[in-house]
Amino acid sequence: MNEHCGRNFDESLLTGYLDGALTQGDEQRVRLHLEDCAGCRRLVEEMRETREATMTTRFATPPDDQWDERPRGAVSGLSRGLGWVLLLAWAAGLTGLVVGHLWTGPESLTEKLIAFGGLSGVALVFLSVVIDRLKTLRTDPYRRVQK
Ligand SMILES: [Zn+2]
Numbered sequence: 001m002n003e004h005c006g007r008n009f010d011e012s013l014l015t016g017y018l019d020g021a022l023t024q025g026d027e028q029r030v031r032l033h034l035e036d037c038a039g040c041r042r043l044v045e046e047m048r049e050t051r052e053a054t055m056t057t058r059f060a061t062p063p064d065d066q067w068d069e070r071p072r073g074a075v076s077g078l079s080r081g082l083g084w085v086l087l088l089a090w091a092a093g094l095t096g097l098v099v100g101h102l103w104t105g106p107e108s109l110t111e112k113l114i115a116f117g118g119l120s121g122v123a124l125v126f127l128s129v130v131i132d133r134l135k136t137l138r139t140d141p142y143r144r145v146q147k
Contacts, residue, residue: 005039014044018051081137088130095123 009029016022017030034041102115 005037007033007040018047084130091126095119
């Protein structure tokens, strides 16, 4: 830092000043110092720019981009959609089979309930993933324009 600065407060006060999180007294102290210290004004300006850049970056990359495996073209998009439908049908069929088997099987009621609970959980998670995926597909053109 500039040693001629004469700043008598911690750098964290500058951060707080940016956030508007200071007490009235502290804020006044920072503002007064900023008025006659170009070095600290520049520092605050840099902090503000860094912060805005960080926020912009965060906005541009929504968290579900980690999931992103969007198809590149219309044909692959169609087969991807069909794949999900088939997968969903397969999962539903498999669940039906297992449930039917369990229901008529020799297991005790407790075992059946435990198995049903687990299956329902898996089915719900799977369903939510599929729904999310369909939503992503639907908003796809918009997102591509945004990038
Ligand atoms: Zn200063």
